[in-house]
Amino acid sequence: MPTEIDLSDVQRLLREEGAQLVEVLPEREFEQEHLPGAVNVSLKKLTAETVAGLAKSRPVIVYCWDDG
Amino acid sequence: MSPRAAWQLEALGFQRVYDFVGGKIEWLSHGLPTEGTGPHYATAGEVARRDVPTCRFDETAGDIRRALEGSPESLCVVLNQAGVILGRVRARELSGDDSTPILQFMRPGPATVRPREELRPLVERMRKAGVGTILMATAKGRLLGVVHRDDAERLLAGRPNP
Numbered sequence: 001m002p003t004e005i006d007l008s009d010v011q012r013l014l015r016e017e018g019a020q021l022v023e024v025l026p027e028r029e030f031e032q033e034h035l036p037g038a039v040n041v042s043l044k045k046l047t048a049e050t051v052a053g054l055a056k057s058r059p060v061i062v063y064c065w066d067d068g
Numbered sequence: 069m070s071p072r073a074a075w076q077l078e079a080l081g082f083q084r085v086y087d088f089v090g091g092k093i094e095w096l097s098h099g100l101p102t103e104g105t106g107p108h109y110a111t112a113g114e115v116a117r118r119d120v121p122t123c124r125f126d127e128t129a130g131d132i133r134r135a136l137e138g139s140p141e142s143l144c145v146v147l148n149q150a151g152v153i154l155g156r157v158r159a160r161e162l163s164g165d166d167s168t169p170i171l172q173f174m175r176p177g178p179a180t181v182r183p184r185e186e187l188r189p190l191v192e193r194m195r196k197a198g199v200g201t202i203l204m205a206t207a208k209g210r211l212l213g214v215v216h217r218d219d220a221e222r223l224l225a226g227r228p229n230p
Binding site: 001002003004005006007009010013019022023024025030031032033034035036037038041043046047048051054056058059060061062063064065066 | 072083098
């Protein structure tokens with residue numbers, strides 16, 4: 001079950017565990033501004049092929065604009 | 069959107085999947101670095117104050133008075149059990165009788181904005197309407213904070229229009 005986390009958890013996972021960031025917003029919004037090092041996989045394109053570049057051994061943090 | 073993506077990644081075999089609830093808005097609101105081509109519009113989420121006095125709809129004027137004590141805010145947001153905004157009460161609108169139920173004097177259905185709302189046109193609309201504050205909420209109406217027009221104007225004064 002995915003775990004909901006806040007900003008301090010994100011920073012810790014990035015710093016200590018090499019977490020991977022995935023922005024699930026549309027490409028245009030990602031191109032304009034995204035978190036450092038994030039990759040873009042929009043929800044509609046999230047398949048085994050599009051996430052093949054992510055390491056399953058490391059944590060994955062997904063985000064969009066907010067929890068709305 | 070991100071909760072669904074998190075579940076989908078789990079279904080694809082990822083063992084440690086996290087959903088950053090505050091998302092890009094929370095990251096930006098802390099002034100943390102970003103990458104991208106821009107333009108980088110200032111948003112409501114960057115300037116909103118998160119520590120807003122709140123009360124439950126089944127409380128009384130006395131409860132609001134206590135919630136406002138020591139707070140820099142002059143408004144109290146009325147919430148239900150799920151944290152959804154039902155109304156707002158300004159300090160000056162408080163009933164003199166501490167036992168008066170909130171529902172008798174709160175203003176229902178206050179306007180809200182989303183965190184990603186572009187700040188410059190929002191401030192313009194607030195100016196035209198003579199509004200000093202506006203609540204910020206999720207799409208489901210859960211309270212996130214309050215935007216003060218003067219805070220927003222200060223932020224925009226130091227940031228060129230992209």
